[in-house]
Amino acid sequence: MSIDVLHTEVMSTATDPRAAIVGGSEPVETAPCCVPSGSAPMDxxxxxxxxxxxxxxxxxxxxxxxxxxxxxxxxxxxxxxxxxxxxxxxxxxxxxxxxxxxxxxxxxxxxxxxxxxxxxxxxxxxxxxxxxxxxxxxx
Amino acid sequence: MSIDVLHTEVMSTATDPRAAIVGGSEPVETAPCCVPSGSAPMDxxxxxxxxxxxxxxxxxxxxxxxxxxxxxxxxxxxxxxxxxxxxxxxxxxxxxxxxxxxxxxxxxxxxxxxxxxxxxxxxxxxxxxxxxxxxxxxx
DNA sequence: ACTTTACATCGATGAGCATCGATGTCCTGC
DNA sequence: GCAGGACATCGATGCTCATCGATGTAAAGT
CATH class of the missing domain: 1.10.10.10 (Winged helix-like DNA-binding domain superfamily/Winged helix DNA-binding domain)
Structure with missing residues (x-):
């Protein structure tokens, strides 16, 4: 399934503090921890x-x-x-x-x-x- | 567990078809049919x-x-x-x-x-x- | 057939709720 | 200090819902 369901915005704008928190260097695309495979959380x-x-x-x-x-x-x-x-x-x-x-x-x-x-x-x-x-x- | 939760109906009035089903004969005046004695199943x-x-x-x-x-x-x-x-x-x-x-x-x-x-x-x-x-x- | 009993359905009404735009507050970067 | 982004709060609006009285329906007794 598509990454959109994870709604992990990989952000580029440096104005986002989370880039620093998460350490947004990696292209975090897949579910980091818990999401089953890819399907949407709830239809x-x-x-x-x-x-x-x-x-x-x-x-x-x-x-x-x-x-x-x-x-x-x-x-x-x-x-x-x-x-x-x-x-x-x-x-x-x-x-x-x-x-x-x-x-x-x-x-x-x-x-x-x-x-x-x-x-x-x-x-x-x-x-x-x-x-x-x-x-x-x-x- | 007390019987009250069962709200066993004892019925007296013969007009009640359930009297025949349950076979009640005692004269209960209050609680016409079923109400438990005191505590309700859910507060x-x-x-x-x-x-x-x-x-x-x-x-x-x-x-x-x-x-x-x-x-x-x-x-x-x-x-x-x-x-x-x-x-x-x-x-x-x-x-x-x-x-x-x-x-x-x-x-x-x-x-x-x-x-x-x-x-x-x-x-x-x-x-x-x-x-x-x-x-x-x-x- | 009439009455009684048990239950469902039908408006009506008043309260609660979801949604929105506008605004306020707090934080961050310049 | 100023601008901008993230979020909460406020006030208004339209809709849903809980409750009720009145009425309808079906079954059982007289």
Whole structure:
């Protein structure tokens, strides 16, 4: 891949103090330490996709919803079980649950009158993996 | 672990179909269905605190910022290196970096004219840990 | 058929946020 | 001291989002 992703400007203008700090004599082209091979740190499209999932859990009430669901017997809960501990109205809880479902974090299963929500297996683990393997390219 | 986290519903009203499922017969007046006795799976204050950190990375540009910083030589980068790959103005990048610093994800170190940003060790791992250990109460 | 219960959807509203241009501050070189 | 570069802060603007009340839908009981 091209050097541009490293955005290592090799600078020529002497007005750049970093030339002195880095000792800019070498044509530093390849990744000095950590970058995998060459691919961009994180694709813009992938960043948008990931941000949609992170946005879904980046809300106090939705974090508690996920926690409540996973802590429920059988790892599933219906809306009526969730409105009270969150102290929110039923439409608001339904709204948050829909966001979590759309983000692929929760799963909805209707049984009779109730709608049971459960975790999508591996969804949160995939997100956690993004945070631990920080290269962004590595899948 | 106490049963409360299971919020075992004991139900009494016969109008509730789940009474048949669970087979409840005892007269419980409070907590109509499920609410745990006392402790919630995730504390509200902790949810707010965590959501602040998740909000910080729940943005496409900030995700790429973190990725760019970690992929930079020495795992640090200055603002001038970050404006170009993100295609954003310098004030906007500074704004996003401040949010990441305030959230405890990035660290700022001023050297001469440049401000170098680097990852706070363990910050992202702590967030990832929240997603993998899903109980919420258990630390 | 009517009522009740559980849940989703629909506007509306108010707060928060991302982005930008302009400006201020600090440092470096002349 | 003066000019220029790097970065932060400020104020404004447009957009997204969280929350709510009202309403719609579907299922179960009477």
């Amino acid at each position: 813009a499209a992938r960043a948008v996709s990931l941000s949609r999932q992170f946005k879904a859990i980046a809300d106090p009430n939705r974090l508690r919803l996920v926690s409540l669901v996973s802590a429920s017997p059988g790892s599933e809960a219906c809306v009526c079980d969730l409105t009270e501990p969150l102290d929110l109205g039923q439409p608001t809880v339904s709204h948050h649950l829909k966001i979590l479902v759309d983000a692929g974090i929760l799963r909805r299963e209707k049984r009779g009158v109730w709608a049971y929500y459960s975790l999508v297996p591996g969804a949160l683990d995939a997100l956690a993996d993004v945070l631990t393997t920080r290269t962004g390219t590595g899948r | 509200a204050a902790r949810a707010v605190s965590l959501s602040r950190q998740f909000k910080a990375i729940a943005d496409p540009n900030r995700l790429r910022l973190v990725s760019l910083v970690s992929a930079s030589p020495g795992s640090e980068a200055c603002v001038c290196d970050l404006t170009e790959p993100l295609d954003l103005g310098q004030p906007t990048v500074s704004h996003h970096l401040k949010i990441l610093v305030d959230a405890g994800i990035l660290r700022r170190e001023k050297r001469g004219v440049w401000a170098y940003y680097s990852l706070v060790p363990g910050a992202l791992d702590a967030l990832a840990d929240v997603l993998t250990t899903r109980t919420g109460t258990g630390r």
